[in-house]
Every structure is written in structure tokens, then in C-alpha cells.
Amino acid sequence: xxxxxxxxxxxxxxxxxxxxxxxxxxxxxxxxxxxxxxxxxxxxxxxxxxxxxxxxxxxxxxxxxxxxxxxxxxxxxxxxxxxxxxxxxxxxxxxxxxxxxxxxxxxxxxxxxxxxxxxxxxxxxxxxxxxxxxxxxxxxxxxxxxxxxxxxxxxxxxxxxxxxxxxxxxxxxxxxxxxxxxxxxxxxxxxxxxxxxxxxxxxxxxxxxxxxxxxxxxxxxxxxxxxxxxxxxxxxxxxxxxxxxxxxxxxxxxxxxxxxxxxxxxxxxxxxxxxxxxxxxxxxxxxxxxxxxxxxxxxxxxxxxxxxxxxxxxxxxxxxxxxxxxxxxxxxxxxxxxxxxxxxxxxxxxxxxxxxxxxxxxxxxxxxxxxxxxxxxxxxxxxx
Amino acid sequence: xxxxxxxxxxxxxxxxxxxxxxxxxxxxxxxxxxxxxxxxxxxxxxxxxxxxxxxxxxxxxxxxxxxxxxxxxxxxxxxxxxxxxxxxxxxxxxxxxxxxxxxxxxxxxxxxxxxxxxxxxxxxxxxxxxxxxxxxxxxxxxxxxxxxxxxxxxxxxxxxxxxxxxxxxxxxxxxxxxxxxxxxxxxxxxxxxxxxxxxxxxxxxxxxxxxxxxxxxxxxxxxxxxxxxxxxxxxxxxxxxxxxxxxxxxxxxxxxxxxxxxxxxxxxxxxxxxxxxxxxxxxxxxxxxxxxxxxxxxxxxxxxxxxxxxxxxxxxxxxxxxxxxxxxxxxxxxxxxxxx
Numbered sequence: 001x002x003x004x005x006x007x008x009x010x011x012x013x014x015x016x017x018x019x020x021x022x023x024x025x026x027x028x029x030x031x032x033x034x035x036x037x038x039x040x041x042x043x044x045x046x047x048x049x050x051x052x053x054x055x056x057x058x059x060x061x062x063x064x065x066x067x068x069x070x071x072x073x074x075x076x077x078x079x080x081x082x083x084x085x086x087x088x089x090x091x092x093x094x095x096x097x098x099x100x101x102x103x104x105x106x107x108x109x110x111x112x113x114x115x116x117x118x119x120x121x122x123x124x125x126x127x128x129x130x131x132x133x134x135x136x137x138x139x140x141x142x143x144x145x146x147x148x149x150x151x152x153x154x155x156x157x158x159x160x161x162x163x164x165x166x167x168x169x170x171x172x173x174x175x176x177x178x179x180x181x182x183x184x185x186x187x188x189x190x191x192x193x194x195x196x197x198x199x200x201x202x203x204x205x206x207x208x209x210x211x212x213x214x215x216x217x218x219x220x221x222x223x224x225x226x227x228x229x230x231x232x233x234x235x236x237x238x239x240x241x242x243x244x245x246x247x248x249x250x251x252x253x254x255x256x257x258x259x260x261x262x263x264x265x266x267x268x269x270x271x272x273x274x275x276x277x278x279x280x281x282x283x284x285x286x287x288x289x290x291x292x293x294x295x296x297x298x299x300x301x302x303x304x305x306x307x308x309x310x311x312x313x314x315x316x317x318x319x320x321x322x323x324x325x326x327x328x329x330x331x332x333x334x335x336x337x338x339x340x341x342x343x344x345x346x347x348x349x350x351x352x353x354x355x356x357x358x359x360x361x362x363x364x365x366x367x368x369x370x371x372x373x374x375x376x377x378x379x380x381x382x383x384x
Numbered sequence: 385x386x387x388x389x390x391x392x393x394x395x396x397x398x399x400x401x402x403x404x405x406x407x408x409x410x411x412x413x414x415x416x417x418x419x420x421x422x423x424x425x426x427x428x429x430x431x432x433x434x435x436x437x438x439x440x441x442x443x444x445x446x447x448x449x450x451x452x453x454x455x456x457x458x459x460x461x462x463x464x465x466x467x468x469x470x471x472x473x474x475x476x477x478x479x480x481x482x483x484x485x486x487x488x489x490x491x492x493x494x495x496x497x498x499x500x501x502x503x504x505x506x507x508x509x510x511x512x513x514x515x516x517x518x519x520x521x522x523x524x525x526x527x528x529x530x531x532x533x534x535x536x537x538x539x540x541x542x543x544x545x546x547x548x549x550x551x552x553x554x555x556x557x558x559x560x561x562x563x564x565x566x567x568x569x570x571x572x573x574x575x576x577x578x579x580x581x582x583x584x585x586x587x588x589x590x591x592x593x594x595x596x597x598x599x600x601x602x603x604x605x606x607x608x609x610x611x612x613x614x615x616x617x618x619x620x621x622x623x624x625x626x627x628x629x630x631x632x633x634x635x636x637x638x639x640x641x642x643x644x645x646x647x648x649x650x651x652x653x654x655x656x657x658x659x660x661x662x663x664x665x666x667x668x669x670x671x672x673x674x675x676x677x678x679x680x681x682x683x684x685x686x687x688x689x690x691x692x693x694x695x696x697x698x699x700x701x702x703x704x705x706x707x708x709x710x711x712x713x714x715x716x717x718x719x720x721x722x723x724x
Contacts, residue, residue, distance in 0.1 A: 072701075073589065073701055077589075080593065080594065080595055081589070081591070081592075081593075081594055082589070082594070082701070090592075099435050100435065102437070103433065103435075103437045107437070108433070108437040108438070109437075111436070111437075168462075170462065170463075170464065231470065232469075232470055232473045232474075233473075236473060236476070236477050238477075323425075324467060324470075325470075326425070326464060326465045326466055326467070326470065328465070335425075335426070335561065335563060336425060336426045336432070336433055336465070337426075337432075337433055338426065338563050339424075339425075339426025339427060339428050339432040339433075339562075339563065340426075340428070340432045340433060340434060340435075341428035341429055341432065341586060341589060341700060341701045341702050342434070342435070342701060344428060344586070344589040344590050344701070345589065345590065346570065346590055346591060346592045348590070349563060349567060349590070
């Protein structure tokens with residue numbers, strides 16, 4: 001008799017059992033990420049304690065006790081300081097930031113002409129975003145528009161000329177100047193840095209010497225000195241009646257400075273390339289420039305992306321130093337406005353600095369995240 | 385010390401070329417169509433930006449006054465913000481036409497740096513602010529104190545002189561910016577903050593507990609603040625000086641920006657002479673300006689009292705009394721030579 005139906009035999013596969021409770025869920029996540037070992041546990045508790053200690057006070061100061069609206073210092077000062085807040089209360093003075101917001105962004109640029117910097121900003125974003133996306137087409141034209149056409153167009157848009165009312169650079173300021181300086185510095189320093197790095201490794205003694213001299217001299221001087229020389233000493237040497245635009249001086253100073261640093265970063269990448277790559281390219285019969293362009297530089301630059309971005313971020317933050325030559329970048333204009341007696345109160349300076357710090361952080365963090373993305377995108381499996 | 389020698393040397397080196405080349409500042413100014421003034425990087429009440437981003441303050445109004453005298457239009461003034469270190473090279477090199485940057489008139493600035501001062505738009509003096517908790521009643525009790533001070537100013541030098549003359553020890557804590565020095569004092573980094581008295585009024589606004597601080601009675605220096613021009617251009621020097629005298633004189637005669645129009649026709653002979661409405665007057669043209677130069681200054685900027693009240697007086701947050709800056713008829717030092 002053929003046995004065809006055993007009620008005690010399963011017809012279908014048993015489903016997987018849920019993982020043990022110690023391997024899933026919140027408890028497991030906490031165990032592996034926060035309390036994996038004694039050291040981890042101590043660190044976690046210390047970290048939590050720090051947060052508990054600082055966060056409530058910070059939130060209280062930044063938001064709950066903050067003054068959001070007002071037209072002068074009384075909104076942000078306590079009664080004993082000559083204001084309206086109850087004594088003992090201290091919170092951020094966002095009313096100051098909102099009253100001065102246009103200045104923080106555009107400096108003292110005439111308000112009826114704000115459309116000009118705004119238009120430049122829109123063009124910049126419209127060209128930058130496809131440039132940053134690896135898959136977007138027409139990279140060559142895009143680069144030409146972003147790095148050559150845009151600076152020229154924005155020069156006329158911002159400064160005037162060609163029928164537009166001129167606005168002298170004395171009136172430019174705020175975030176606008178910070179972005180102009182750093183964009184220009186970044187755009188100039190990368191190609192110049194590459195040329196200087198190649199020059200420093202060149203076999204031609206004169207070129208090599210000039211590049212070494214340039215890099216070592218500029219790297220040996222603090223940026224603040226370069227700017228100070230350009231602003232204070234230069235006019236004394238120039239013939240009378242010659243003035244050199246301050247923004248231009250700062251642009252040149254900042255670009256020279258970052259080029260020297262960039263050169264050393266790129267040279268690090270060139271030195272990391274195995275000798276076989278150079279020899280391989282030579283054996284294919286490539287010329288020097290072909291070899292560099294097709295074989296060496298793409299690999300070398302990829303290796304030093306973190307260093308390059310580091311230099312960019314450093315440059316972005318260094319632009320604040322133009323304050324000493326009487327230009328007001330974002331930080332400069334925040335500091336300048338602290339001297340407005342209508343707004344001076346104990347919390348005004350800190351609020352201004354918090355605002356400036358936050359804006360700087362947004363830009364630097366964005367640059368850093370993009371560089372991580374590029375590193376992953378360009379990773380071709382050479383990681384060791 | 386080194387800094388002084390260096391700046392003196394730069395001044396001396398530049399003097400020869402600058403004074404010869406810029407002998408006619410008025411012509412340069414008229415040719416370019418605006419006056420360029422050196423102002424501070426933010427001193428409350430003297431030169432600071434307002435909410436619209438325009439410069440305001442006593443020094444700024446002086447610059448506007450000069451523009452009004454030359455062009456009849458106070459908006460033809462441009463401002464270059466200068467740190468206390470940069471201000472002298474900027475004037476020497478011709479980057480600015482006049483320095484209205486609350487600069488103390490001293491002999492070395494007048495001679496070796498190659499500038500000219502004549503008028504004082506604010507009589508200041510250096511004082512000390514301390515915390516009441518220190519229980520100090522006089523600056524002579526400050527031995528061993530940490531003193532916050534701004535670098536590159538006469539304040540720093542006066543401080544050293546005062547403590548040396550009285551055989552007191554002190555630790556200077558030096559900052560480049562006034563704002564940094566004051567917040568350092570407020571947060572307890574120093575026991576004492578020293579600057580000009582006008583500055584002490586302004587920083588009270590930034591104190592967490594203004595009532596816990598006091599200003600010591602000693603005024604340890606004379607700080608006559610006024611506009612400076614390059615040596616060797618007497619015509620321009622006269623214009624800058626007489627703009628000040630017209631503003632002070634107008635206050636003495638009771639001419640304000642509001643009543644200047646009626647005063648021009650109905651005022652006494654001295655008022656008419658000043659405002660250029662006297663028959664056949666040549667006062668303005670002798671200065672190299674139009675005869676209504678003083679009228680333009682008073683009409684657009686105001687007299688000295690109005691400018692003071694607008695920027696520093698009791699109705700502003702800074703609340704400074706006139707004190708030494710009152711008219712000579714009211715016990716102050718502001719005294720204008722006759723306009724005739």
C-alpha cells in the first residue's frame with residue numbers, strides 16, 4: 001500500500017524563525033553601537049551627559065529666550081541694561097540679525113540694485129549644479145560658462161558698466177564678498193596649483209627654481225601679511241593718483257596664496273603615483289602633456305581630493321582676513337555692525353557670531369560632503 | 385616703540401612726494417566729484433553703520449559737512465573704513481582726502497607723520513572702568529591689575545605713561561578691536577578697561593550688568609579728536625577747519641538746520657555774513673568755494689549741537705553730556721573764530 005498522505009509530514013517549507021531578540025531591534029542596535037564594550041559604555045554615558053548638560057541651555061538661549069522682533073537694542077537688553085526684558089534673562093538677539101540681514105548678505109550694496117547680485121547668484125547656482133553632477137552632459141561648455149563667462153558677466157553685473165549704474169567695490173560686502181573671494185580663489189588656485197606642482201617636478205632647472213621659489217616664499221608668509229602689504233604698503237610705492245581696487249588686491253593675494261598651498265597638495269598626489277604609470281605612458285609614445293593629462297593627473301588628483309577640499313575650506317574661511325584691509329566680508333560686516341549703538345547689548349555680538357559661524361558651517365559642510373561623494377564616485381578599486 | 389619709529393620713517397619718506405603731488409586736494413576732489421574720508425571700522429557714535437548700511441556718526445557727519453561745503457550735497461562723500469593702524473598710511477598715500485576717524489591730535493602726528501590738525505570736534509580724555517566688586521576708588525589703587533586696551537592707539541601709550549609715572553605695575557591685555565577688548569573685560573578677563581571716556585559710555589551698553597561697573601574719577605590724558613589732513617595743502621586745510629568753525633559758530637548764533645532759511649534773510653549781520661547772504665561777500669570764494677558753503681553745511685548736516693545730539697547726545701543710546709564739548713559761553717571748549 002502506497003503511503004501518500006502522512007498528516008505528520010509538512011507539505012511546505014518551514015518559514016524562517018524570527019531572529020533572537022538579542023540580535024534585532026532597538027536593544028541589539030544599542031548593544032552593538034553604544035554599549036559594545038566597557039569603553040563604549042563609558043563613552044556613551046559621557047556623551048549623553050555632555051548633551052544633557054549643554055543642550056537644554058543652548059536651546060533655551062538660541063530659541064526659547066531669544067528676541068525675534070524689535071527695532072532697536074531695547075528688544076534685546078534687560079531692564080537694568082536699559083531694555084524691556086526681565087532682569088536675568090539672556091537669549092539670542094535674532095532681531096539684530098533680521099534688521100541687518102540685507103547688510104550681512106550684500107554689504108552696503110545699494111538696496112534698489114539687489115537684483116544684480118541676486119541674478120549673479122542664480123546664474124552661479126544654475127551653472128554650478130550641473131557641474132557638480134557627474135552624469136550631467138556638456139561638461140566642457142558648462143565649465144567654460146562657469147569659470148570664464150560667469151566671472152566676466154558678474155564683473156559687469158556687480159560692478160556696473162555697459163550701461164549699468166556703477167557700484168564701487170567699497171560698497172560690496174557680506175556673504176557676497178566671501179563667496180566672490182572664495183570662488184575666485186578656488187577657480188584660480190586649482191589650475192595654477194597644478195602648473196606649479198608640475199613645474200616643481202620639472203627637469204628644466206629655471207622653471208623648477210621659479211616654482212620652488214614662488215611656493216616657498218608664499219607658504220612662508222602668513223596670508224594676513226600678504227593682504228596687509230597689498231593694502232598698506234602698495235599704495236605708498238605706486239605713483240600718486242594710482243589706486244588699485246581693494247577687492248582686486250584681496251583677490252590677487254588670496255589666489256596667489258592658495259595656489260602655493262594647492263601646488264603642494266597636488267605634488268603629494270604626483271609623488272604617490274607608482275613609477276610604472278610614468279613609464280607605461282612613456283612607452284606608449286605619449287608626449288609630456290598627453291602623459292600628464294591622460295594618465296598621471298586623473299589618478300593623482302583623485303588621490304588627493306581630501307587635501308584639495310581641505311585647501312578650499314581653508315581658503316573659504318581665510319577670506320575673513322580681508323577685514324584687516326577694510327573690506328567687509330560676512331564676518332567683517334557682522335563685527336562692524338556690532339558698533340551700532342542702536343543695537344549694542346551684551347547678547348548682540350554673540351548672536352552675530354553664531355549667525356556668521358552657522359553660515360560658514362553650512363558652506364564648509366556642503367563642500368566636505370561633496371568631496372566624500374566624489375571620492376566614492378571616482379573609487380576604481382585602488383583602495384588598500 | 386619700534387612701531388612708532390617705523391611709522392615715523394614711513395611718514396618721513398612719504399612726506400616729500402605726498403605733499404608735493406597732492407598740493408591741490410580741493411582740485412582733485414572737485415575733479416573726481418566726491419570727498420573720500422577715512423572713518424573707523426566701527427566706533428559707536430563716531431562712525432558706525434546704521435540699519436540701512438549707511439554710515440552714521442559724528443565723524444561721518446563731518447565728512448558729509450565737508451562734502452556739503454564743496455559740492456552743496458552731503459551725499460557726495462565716500463567712506464573708507466580704516467583700522468587704527470591703517471589710517472595714517474591711507475592719508476599719506478592719498479587714498480583718503482581727510483581723516484575723520486576720531487584721531488587724537490598730537491605733536492608727532494602733526495610733525496613727523498606730516499599731517500595738519502587745527503580743529504577739535506570732540507574733546508575726549510582717557511578714563512578707567514572697573515568692576516565695583518574690586519572696591520577700588522581711585523586709579524592709584526590699580527597696582528598689579530590686568531588692563532584691557534586696544535592696540536595702536538594713544539590709549540595704549542597713555543596707559544603705559546600713567547602707570548610708570550605713578551610707579552604701578554600692570555598687565556596689559558591688548559586687543560586689535562574695541563569690541564574684543566570690551567567683551568574680554570565684561571567676561572572677567574581683565575580687571576580694568578581703559579579707553580577714551582566716549583568709549584566708556586558706549587561700552588556700558590554691552591555690559592551684562594552695567595550697574596556693577598564704575599568709571600574711576602581720574603582722566604589721565606587729553607584726547608582732542610579732530611579731522612586730519614596732509615601737510616602742505618593750506619587751502620584744503622582751511623576748508624576742513626572752517627567747516628567745523630561754521631558748525632560751532634552756527635550753534636552759538638542759534639542757527640539750526642530748521643531755521644537756517646529764514647535766518648539767511650532775517651538774521652543779524654554776523655549770521656548773514658556766515659551764511660553768505662551779505663551784499664558783495666567774498667568769504668566763500670576766498671575759501672575756494674561758493675558763498676553759500678556754510679549755508680549748505682548747516683542746512684544739510686546741521687550745526688555742531690545738532691550733530692552732537694543726533695549721534696552722541698542724551699536722546700541716543702550712548703547718552704553723553706556736552707561737558708567739555710559745550711560752547712565756550714556755556715563752560716565748554718568749543719569756540720569758533722569769527723567769520724568775517
